[in-house]
Amino acid sequence: MRTLHYPAFDQLEIRDLDEVAPQPDEVKLKVAACGICGSELETFKTHSPRRSPPLVMGHEFCGTIAELGADVTGWTAGARVVSNSLVPCGRCVRCIRGDTHLCATRQIFGMHRPGAFAEYVNVPARCLIPWPENLPAEAAALAEPMANGVHVVHVSKHLPVQTALVIGAGPIGLFCQQALQVLRGAKVYVADLSPERIAVAQKLGAVRVINPREEDVTKVILAETGGEGVDLSVDAVGSGLTKRTSLDAIRPGGATVWIGLHENALTFDSYGITLPEKQVLGTYAATIDELKLALDLMAAGKVDALSWVQRFPLAEGVTAFQRMLAAKGADIKAVICP
Secondary structure (H helix, E strand, O other): OEEEEEOOOOOOEEEEOOOOOOOOOEEEEEEEEEEOOHHHHHHHHHOOOOOOOOEOOOOEEEEEEEEEOOOOOOOOOOOEEEEOOEEOOOOOHHHHOOOHHHOOOOEEEOOOEOOOOEOEEEEEHHHEEEOOOOOOHHHHOOHHHHHHHHHHHHHOOOOOOOEEEEEOOOHHHHHHHHHHHHHHOOEEEEEOOOHHHHHHHHHOOOOEEEOOOOOOHHHHHHHHOOOOOEEEEEEOOOOHHHHHHHHHOEEEEEEEEEOOOOOOOOOOOOHHHHOOOOEEEEOOOOOHHHHHHHHHHHHOOOOOOOOOEEEEEHHHHHHHHHHHHHOOOOOOEEEEEO
16 A cells, blocks of 8 residues: 655655554544644654654544454444544543543554554544545544644633634644634634734634734733733644743633643743633643534534645655645645545
8 A cells, every 4th residue: 555654764755565454443444634733744853752763644534444343343344434543542540531532551643553644544443433424535634633622622611711812823723713713702813923824814713813023922912902811822832932922921810721742841930820820731632522523513614624724645745744844835734635
């Protein structure tokens, strides 16, 4: 089968690899579409050990069932499905309490097991949900990043949110923006350095867009909110600067959600959290129920996952990856369609 292969650091190639028969609890999926995630771009750029080559990456995907493992029930060959990005064990204390995305022994496609930048991928049947008939493949594949936005809403559900700031108008930021608008009815401000990306955010419903090269994000937010700050901020970049901005821009008693993974170490004024009683929330991935909700929102036309996304055949996978790494102009999100 053809794959977009990551054979060594700084290398990508189209390569034929042998197909592997599915395990008894798995199906073999003929991949229809797989999104290129920012975490994969960051991995490639920084030689991260989290994804060590040789490897086939890809964890945002949908497809049709080509073959059933011996023990699989409830699915038939030819069924159209969307897969979760990770495989939880279902038995550990975290899975039992419902935090399947935090499973102690979770496996992530394209990290711990072969991913979906390929013609076929093997998937445990428990990771699959139906793919709505009215969704094109390149939209259905992006249910996983949209589910990240749904999860951001859920981890902050204890907080009244009328106003929000999303820092970073990449794919995750744009999905967080839409989740906050649709599920919380929030007025969302969006900040990004790229004019093309904040233009997309504005088209998707942002009440105000901010380019930090031209305006101070915190000053704009304070001016827009009567000096208070927004109820919630989301850092979808993950740099030291954006994390500090995400704290500075929220009101006393507000919260920031950190989803970006650009930089790890951070220094900040801890009194600025304690005295105004601000909250810092981490967020990671999503549950399969959140994946279902993301798909429902897309199928109902409440979320746009098409107008700002580019489609590439698998044969052009290297080009697609390199273009997303460069992130120039309107190159925001690529989906590879084998």
